[in-house]
Amino acid sequence: MKIQSAETERHVLAVTVDNEPGILAKITGLFTARGYNIDSLTVADISTDHAISRITIVTNGPPQVIDQIEAQLERLVPVHKVTDLTAAGPHVERELALIKVAGTGDKRVEALRVAEIYRANVVDTTTSSFVFELTGTPEKVNSFITLMRELGLVSVGRSGVVGMMRGSGGA
Amino acid sequence: MAQQSGAALLMESLVRQEVEFVFGYPGGAVLPIYDELFGDERIRHILVRHEAGAAHAAEGYARATGKPGVVLVTSGPGATNAVTGIADAFLDSIPMVVITGQVPTGLIGTDAFQEADTVGITRHCTKHNYLIKDPADLVATVEEAFRIATTGRPGPVVIDIPKDVQIAVPSKSRANPNAGAHRYAPQMVAPADQIAEAVDMIANAQKPVFYTGGGVINSGPRASQLLRQFQDLTSAPTTSTLMGLGAFPNTHPDWLGMLGMHGTYEANLAMNQADVMVCIGARFDDRVTGRLDAFSPDSKKIHIDIDRSSINKTVPVDLGIVGDCATVLEQMIAAWGDRAGQDLGEWKARIAGWRARECLAYPERSKANPQAIMPQKAIERLYHLTKDRSPIISTEVGQHQMWAAQYFGFDAPNKWLTSGGLGTMGYGMPAAIGAQLGHPDALVIDIAGEASIQMNIQELGTASQYRLPIKVFILNNEYMGMVRQWQELTYESRYSNSYSDSLPDFVALAEAYGWKGIRIEDEGDLDAGILRMMEHDGPVIVDCCVAKDANCFPMIPSGAAHTEMLLYGDQVEGTMDDEAKALV
Incomplete structure (x- = not known):
């Protein structure tokens, strides 16, 4: 007998919740408990009185499971909206990355040149290293990191x- | 006026919620609350013998009365002991508010004496839970907790209160900032277009079936009335899950009996062959569906449920309607108007053919113990001799539970208390205690097995203390019968640890607790024993010794379809492939 698995698709969920103790544990625990x-x-509070937080979750699963994830999230009392x-249509996805590259000579020059192409900012520098700040889609961040790997990549932090x-309405 | 302490505020809040009983057990971290209870006549505290008993008693009270059950336990082991009952209430959607003591706020996280992370432990087996950090939050939190526990899909809510919060006065006057109406508003009424579509589907059905569940009971007695009314308009054959028994009368000609793993042949085949299935307050549990890819393959499915997450969870449906059962049934009755519906004569004739198989006709005598009472017979006699008193029946978990569901008839809601979702052995006796407190004049019987009853046997003392005349009717076959049955089906009768060795003398045990004990060994004494049980004005254990080898049929084996039922007389001993073995 073999363990079975199904085809999955990637979905980005935006969840607004009451900013109260334990809510993040409730949500992450729900994902663990139900597999x-x-x-x-990502999570941060978004209202002036710190009462509401917005959580963005990137998940993957078969369509039926994605539907269940939304329904199960909505079932939690502190969850306002999922x-x-x-599924909702055109949307923007952005990610911020900090990327440290160390090296001298041609590699250092090349790293800076690539960073300009990607519109990455230099937020820290020494004579032998840079920390780049890059904002973009996950694909853009991925491809930048791939290039930096050849040019002395030391460490990566991603948000x-x-x-x-997109547009005037919706979440 | 001096400001009230957290414990006093809690008491006032409970009184405001019209709480009659609190099921609980004292301990260090709840002493301030217990001191408030002392001498307060407005709330009656029922002292159980183990916190699991408190939670199940609260469940039984809630299930039998429709009101929320309230539990009060101490921190650490008090709370962890109650967790099984909380998880049970979560799976069966039972309204319950559990108040747990916690170590003082300054000690939280230090591994203090009797500290457990109650909020963490109960996070995924409660509908919601709270840790109160200031008495100022208590009143609003208790109000919201009761609202959450009792409305929408009911469920358990835990309020964890550190000991210093029980003693302190509010630091400032403030309400819970989150307690606004915005954040919890279950959808009760269904959109009119969905109702119209559903009614059209039902009216055009040639082979409709109503598949009802515990949601009809939870929606209140009015939902059962409306179900009967809507069935009367449509004349659809009706079946129910274990949790829904009683919503539709067992004496009705269109009643198919329970469906699912141990459901009737006619109910399961009607589900399999139906062209329109209307699921009302049930959730396509694996006990009901059997093998999913073979479940009712040709039917259009309508699912009415107050919980959106129940719809399309395991079985994709054609029309999902989110709403309260009673409200939606009322809407459908109004939308039905004076339609005639289809002639269901042919469909009912087919069902009559399935009924003729008499799937519940069990062998007269056991092969191994030809003299012994058949357990099915014992339940049948119990039903016939008690039905005029409209008893409340609770059960433990196992074969006896299924036999009770099959052979005891229910014609009203809130009369049947059983652990359906979690399947908790030890549920029945404390649940009977809770039900008896809610209905002091009712005949309350826990139909038990000799193994399950031992899981909360300590609650004998609770019934004695409060003079509760509950009856415990044990079908004693000296086996964890359902385990043994599965071992016969799947593991070539290797009875690994399923024999109930070293059983107590249940009659002597009853007497030790001040109960009456009756043993029934011969079929000739069955009726007389049951009558003696009913006549005794106090708690009774009946140790009914039944055939040791009797099994529970019909049965859909794990991994099988509704059409592959095992009936009495089928050869069942053997083994199964690994895919089937892996299913529960």
Whole structure:
């Protein structure tokens, strides 16, 4: 007998919640308890009185599971609204990365040149290293990191995806 | 006026919620609350013998009365002991508010004496939970907790209160900033277009079936009335899950009996062959569906549920309607108007053919113990002799539970208390205690097995203390019968640890607790024993010794379809492939 698995698709969910103790544990625990996946998760409070937080979750699963994830999230009392940005239509996804590259000579020059192409900012420098700040889609960040790997990549920090609907309405 | 302490505020809040009973057990971290209870006549505290008993008693009370059950336990082991009952209430959607003591706020996280992360432990088996950090939050939190526990899809809510919060006075006057109505508003009424579509589907069905569940009971007695009314308009054959028994009368000609793993042949085949299935307050549990890819393959499915996450969870449906059962049934009755519906004569004739298989006709005598009472017979006699008193029946978990569901008839809601989702052995006796407190004049019987009853046997003392005349009717076959049955089906009758060795003398045990004990060994004494049980004005254990080898049929083996039922007389001993073995 073999363990079975199904075809999955990637979805970005925007979740607004009451900013109260334990809410993040409730959400991440729900994913663990029901066997759902989290590719990335970002959270920060977004209202002036710090009462509401917005969580962006990138997940993957078969369509039926994605539907369940939304329904199960909505079942949690502190959850106000769940929007499946992937299903809802055109949306923006952005991620911030800090990338440290060390090297001298041609590699250092090349790293700076590539960073200009990607519109990455230099936020720290020494004579033998840079820390780049890069904002973009996960694909853009991935491809930048791939290039930096050849040019002396030391470490990477990524924020995970934040997403929002395009246009004047919606989440 | 001096400001009230957290414990006093809690008491006032409970009184405001019209709480009659608190099921609990004292301990260090709840002493301030227990001191408030002392001498307060407005709330009656029921002292159980183990916190699991408190939670199940609260469940039984809630299930039998429709009101929320309230539990009060101490921190650490008090809370962890209650967790099984909380998880049980979560899976069966039972309204319950559990107040747990916690170590003082300054000691939280220090591995203090009797500290457990109650909020963490109960996070995924409660509908919601709270840790109160200031008495100022208590009143609003208790109000919201009761609202969450009792409305929408009901469920358990835990309020964890550190000991210093029980003693302190509010630091400032403030309400819970999150307690606004915005954040929890279950959808009760269904959109009119969905109702119209559903009614059209039902009206055009040639082979409809109503598949009802615990949601109809949870929606209140009015939902059961409306179900009967809507069935009367449509004349659709009706079946129910274990949790929904009683919503539709067992004496009705269109009643198919329970469906699912141990459901009737006619109910399961009607589900399999139906062209329109209307699921009302049920959740396509694996006990009900059997093998998913073979579940009711040709039907259009309508699913009415107050919990959106139940819809399309395991079985994709054609029309999902989010709403309260009673409200939606009322909307459908109004939308049905004076339609005639289809002639269901042919469909009912087919069902009559399935009924003729008499799937519940069990062998008269056991092969191994030809003299012994058949357990099915014992339940049948119990039903016939008690039904005029409209008893409340609770059960433990196992074969006896399924036999009770099959052979005891229910014609009203809130009369059947059983652990369906979690399947918790030891549920029945404390649940009977809770039900008896809610209905002091009712005949309350826990139909038990000799193994399950031992899981919360300590609650005998609770019934004695409060003079509760509950009856415990044990079908004693000296086996964890359902385990043994599965071992016969799957593991070539290797009875690994399923024999109930070293059983107590249940009659002597009853007497030790001040109960009456009755043993029934011969079929000739069955009726007389049951009558003696009913006549005794106090708690009774009946140790009914039944055939040791009897198994529970019909049965859909794990991994099988509704059409592959095992019936009495089928050869069942053997083994299974690994895919089937892996299913529960």
